[in-house]
Amino acid sequence: MALVSLSGLGKTFPSGTRALGGIDLDIREGEFLSLLGPSGCGKSTVLRLIAGLVPPSEGSVARMAGLEGAMGFVFQEPTLMPWTSVLKNVMLPMRLSRVPRAEAEGRALEALARVGLKGFEGAYPRELSGGMKMRVSIARALAARPRLLLLDEPFAALDEITRFRLNDDLRRLWREAGWTVVFVTHSVFESVYLSTRIAVMTGRPGRIAAVRDIDLDPERNADTRTSPAFGAEVRRLQADLAAAMGDGL
Amino acid sequence: MGLGRLLGAAAPVIVGVFFVAGWEALVRIGQIPVYILPGPILIAQTLVADWGTLWPSLVVTLKITFAALGVATVGGVALALLFASSRWVERALFPYAVILQVTPLVAIAPLLLIYITDVNVALLVCAWIVAFFPVLSNTTLGLRSADPGLLELFRLYGAGPWSTLFLLRLPSALPYFLGGLRIAGGLALIGAVVAEFTAGTGGTASGLAFRILEAGYRLNIPRMFAALFLISGAGIAIFAGLGLVSRLVLGRWHDSAIDRDA
Ligand SMILES: Nc1ncnc2c1ncn2[C@@H]1O[C@H](COP(=O)(O)OP(=O)(O)O)[C@@H](O)[C@H]1O
Ligand SMILES: [Mg+2]
Numbered sequence: 001m002a003l004v005s006l007s008g009l010g011k012t013f014p015s016g017t018r019a020l021g022g023i024d025l026d027i028r029e030g031e032f033l034s035l036l037g038p039s040g041c042g043k044s045t046v047l048r049l050i051a052g053l054v055p056p057s058e059g060s061v062a063r064m065a066g067l068e069g070a071m072g073f074v075f076q077e078p079t080l081m082p083w084t085s086v087l088k089n090v091m092l093p094m095r096l097s098r099v100p101r102a103e104a105e106g107r108a109l110e111a112l113a114r115v116g117l118k119g120f121e122g123a124y125p126r127e128l129s130g131g132m133k134m135r136v137s138i139a140r141a142l143a144a145r146p147r148l149l150l151l152d153e154p155f156a157a158l159d160e161i162t163r164f165r166l167n168d169d170l171r172r173l174w175r176e177a178g179w180t181v182v183f184v185t186h187s188v189f190e191s192v193y194l195s196t197r198i199a200v201m202t203g204r205p206g207r208i209a210a211v212r213d214i215d216l217d218p219e220r221n222a223d224t225r226t227s228p229a230f231g232a233e234v235r236r237l238q239a240d241l242a243a244a245m246g247d248g249l
Numbered sequence: 250m251g252l253g254r255l256l257g258a259a260a261p262v263i264v265g266v267f268f269v270a271g272w273e274a275l276v277r278i279g280q281i282p283v284y285i286l287p288g289p290i291l292i293a294q295t296l297v298a299d300w301g302t303l304w305p306s307l308v309v310t311l312k313i314t315f316a317a318l319g320v321a322t323v324g325g326v327a328l329a330l331l332f333a334s335s336r337w338v339e340r341a342l343f344p345y346a347v348i349l350q351v352t353p354l355v356a357i358a359p360l361l362l363i364y365i366t367d368v369n370v371a372l373l374v375c376a377w378i379v380a381f382f383p384v385l386s387n388t389t390l391g392l393r394s395a396d397p398g399l400l401e402l403f404r405l406y407g408a409g410p411w412s413t414l415f416l417l418r419l420p421s422a423l424p425y426f427l428g429g430l431r432i433a434g435g436l437a438l439i440g441a442v443v444a445e446f447t448a449g450t451g452g453t454a455s456g457l458a459f460r461i462l463e464a465g466y467r468l469n470i471p472r473m474f475a476a477l478f479l480i481s482g483a484g485i486a487i488f489a490g491l492g493l494v495s496r497l498v499l500g501r502w503h504d505s506a507i508d509r510d511a
Contacts (some may be wrong), residue, residue: 079398096406
């Protein structure tokens, strides 16, 4: 059974913008699914509908029992509380869901170590670089032990070196922990590198134009990015995207 | 500390020294009579000589100022919380807060002094009227300025209204509130002094403004200047003190509190 099942999902904002028109998509347990599409095509809206942050105007979002409260969200910006330490930021979701303090602290420290921020627990967000802030944001989502992790272009504002490193970290964490990921991006390369499956979207209103399984070796590294198989996947997706944009215009 | 910053700190002091020296020179060379313009040295001497009357007056004025600031802070924050909790309350009440703010205090003070029989309470109300608005408007703005991303995050993790208020809205409002408080501090002093002037000799007959009036009637110009000096000094001290509080509270997290050169 799917973890989340979107059927006939549509969203029209009060302003009259029809952001999504009829999305059908199953999110399978354990997969790394990317939503790929140009900006403004409704990717963020899909993610926010999955999380339940906005209500759908048509269709439905069916979540597996027990999934509410077990979803993590990483926004495009780090979205940290500037007035408190990295550790307190990471502990926030657990504090809100009343995890005992000692346990929350232990889990926060562990999550920070996993994203490579051991020793920065006491730092304040403004003392960190953009990439480090993003890691804190990821650690905050991880520490709450989500079954489903939703990421909205989390690395779009970072330089390429940092982005590649965080891509590797994210993939490693996903393989270790075995949760399900929905990752929003507008980068073909990033989505191919990370995903097990990619849904290509087009806009006005947002629809899913194609869904592709990515059959690459699960062990991915710098060599993957230059391998012929990777190049072939990228070309296939670029063609999907071009075709989708073509009949979208 | 670089030479540039040293000069930056010294610049206002140098201007002050030149100004005071020029003033003294003008008074001496021009042989200006004391009842027209006393020199700074004479004013300083008067300050020392009249300290016995001026100091208790300063205390009276400061008591009203701080009481008004306290009430303005509590009332302003409470009203801001009410405003932030409901757009309707804000719409219904905000115009009246604005009316209180834009009507010149000197125009309301005589009325308040008639209706409120206890002069001290009347003075307090006058000072409060001018001081509470910046706290109210800044805090309301601050409570509404919480990061929308964080608000969504709080919702996603099932935060209730109280957790959202204490863990998100109040901390977000803190820099705004402290900015409002700094303005309110100076305004509370001005409010207290203006109200004392309006109350005049019918007032408590003890604050600094009363001393200025009294000295004016007696053509004791040096004492007028000495009292004026104390009022300005008190204003500067309040502003600096609240600035320090702001820096201590915002500490490591807010841009306004960070020393960029450090
Ligand atoms: N809160 C909102 N109110 C009105 N229109 C919105 C809102 N959020 C998004 N939209 C519109 O919906 C469309 C899809 O937006 P979004 O999901 O953010 O796209 P993407 O994440 O793919 O860039 C855009 O045209 C955008 O302007
Ligand atoms: Mg988006």
